[in-house]
Amino acid sequence: WGICAASIYSNPPLVQELHAQDNAYTVTEMNPDGSRTVKLTTAITRSLAAKDDRRPLLGIMSAETTRIVSLTITEKGYCLNPATGELMVDNALIAHDLENTQNPKTALGLIVAALGQRKAKGMLPFTVLSCDNVPDNGKRARAAVIQMAEAMEKEKEHKELAAWIREEVAFPCTMVDRIVPAMTEESFADVQSYLGVEDKGAIVTEAYRQWVIEDHFTMGRPQWDKVDGAMFVSDVQPYEEMKLRMLNGSHSILAYLGYLAGYETIDACMQDERFVKVTRHYMNNEAAVTLEMPEPADFASYAEKLIERFTNPGLKHRTWQIAMDGSQKVPQRWLNAAGTLLAEEKAFTAIALGIGGWMHYVSGTDEQGNTIDVCDPMAEQLRAI
Numbered sequence: 363w364g365i366c367a368a369s370i371y372s373n374p375p376l377v378q379e380l381h382a383q384d385n386a387y388t389v390t391e392m393n394p395d396g397s398r399t400v401k402l403t404t405a406i407t408r409s410l411a412a413k414d415d416r417r418p419l420l421g422i423m424s425a426e427t428t429r430i431v432s433l434t435i436t437e438k439g440y441c442l443n444p445a446t447g448e449l450m451v452d453n454a455l456i457a458h459d460l461e462n463t464q465n466p467k468t469a470l471g472l473i474v475a476a477l478g479q480r481k482a483k484g485m486l487p488f489t490v491l492s493c494d495n496v497p498d499n500g501k502r503a504r505a506a507v508i509q510m511a512e513a514m515e516k517e518k519e520h521k522e523l524a525a526w527i528r529e530e531v532a533f534p535c536t537m538v539d540r541i542v543p544a545m546t547e548e549s550f551a552d553v554q555s556y557l558g559v560e561d562k563g564a565i566v567t568e569a570y571r572q573w574v575i576e577d578h579f580t581m582g583r584p585q586w587d588k589v590d591g592a593m594f595v596s597d598v599q600p601y602e603e604m605k606l607r608m609l610n611g612s613h614s615i616l617a618y619l620g621y622l623a624g625y626e627t628i629d630a631c632m633q634d635e636r637f638v639k640v641t642r643h644y645m646n647n648e649a650a651v652t653l654e655m656p657e658p659a660d661f662a663s664y665a666e667k668l669i670e671r672f673t674n675p676g677l678k679h680r681t682w683q684i685a686m687d688g689s690q691k692v693p694q695r696w697l698n699a700a701g702t703l704l705a706e707e708k709a710f711t712a713i714a715l716g717i718g719g720w721m722h723y724v725s726g727t728d729e730q731g732n733t734i735d736v737c738d739p740m741a742e743q744l745r746a747i
């Protein structure tokens with residue numbers, strides 16, 4: 363097994379830098395006590411910058427040697443209406459792909475085109491493995507790909523493709539739990555200082571890691587469960603809900619309120635006892651009480667572990683980064699839990715506080731009257747409300 367990594371929208375410089383390093387890069391794991399572990403990663407065998415021409419990537423995806431296509435494209439990359447779950451055919455990129463089926467721009471268009479070529483050649487389909495931090499990510503990917511195939515069926519070569527995908531293609535759900543801040547000039551400089559060499563593909567993260575994967579693949583899979591932190595299960599949803607509500611829900615509360623309070627990073631927020639208090643209250647009294655796990659879970663210990671992870675001074679996880687795309691994240695992180703608590707006539711003060719912080723944040727102006735760079739697909743609509 364090996365990985366072909368592709369960037370389809372941005373970051374050609376990163377791909378060029380990976381090429382210069384034979385696609386190798388380092389992963390620095392920062393521990394709360396200030397110590398670190400550095401690992402050299404060589405799993406990527408090829409990398410592509412496919413922003414301007416998707417056809418080389420399409421050729422790789424269509425090859426019989428490709429058995430899994432994984433996705434990390436964020437919530438908005440699936441181009442599904444958040445309210446209805448239907449494909450947004452009026453999206454400019456989707457509209458382009460429906461007119462240019464053999465040189466698509468979106469991940470959905472690439473997957474449908476590649477699966478269409480494999481079906482035409484009588485090949486087995488690859489597995490579509492979503493690694494995005496969204497609920498039921500495999501189901502969401504399946505819905506988006508099938509709807510895209512149905513929209514493309516006006517083309518002769520795509521006749522009956524949607525039905526074939528529905529019956530033959532595996533879309534396992536996954537849950538990834540690891541805090542990986544976006545790299546900054548400071549973090550790159552820190553890695554270079556520690557290693558004595560420059561690594562333009564470097565990643566700085568925490569030591570903790572968990573990857574829960576639904577065991578459903580069409581062409582086999584690597585033995586990922588041999589790696590500490592990875593596990594195959596029949597149902598990912600309980601683990602996903604626990605992570606979304608406790609970790610991601612807390613992160614969002616800290617991101618919006620922390621940014622408005624003038625804190626640039628999560629660890630800086632956690633130096634303020636008021637933020638520790640509201641985070642602990644939210645996890646124990648508003649998130650954990652709405653969860654159901656397949657086996658007994660120690661939510662209180664998990665909450666304390668999360669507070670320790672958030673406090674890690676080696677992870678400069680910016681509140682602005684976590685606050686991105688809130689319109690896509692708020693429903694699954696807060697509103698489902700709030701709905702459960704409301705039905706049980708229980709209070710959800712921390713969630714309400716978080717929603718208030720989000721509303722203030724997306725207005726585009728902070729407490730001091732400074733402009734906030736709101737990065738959200740609905741930024742204009744939200745600012746106008």
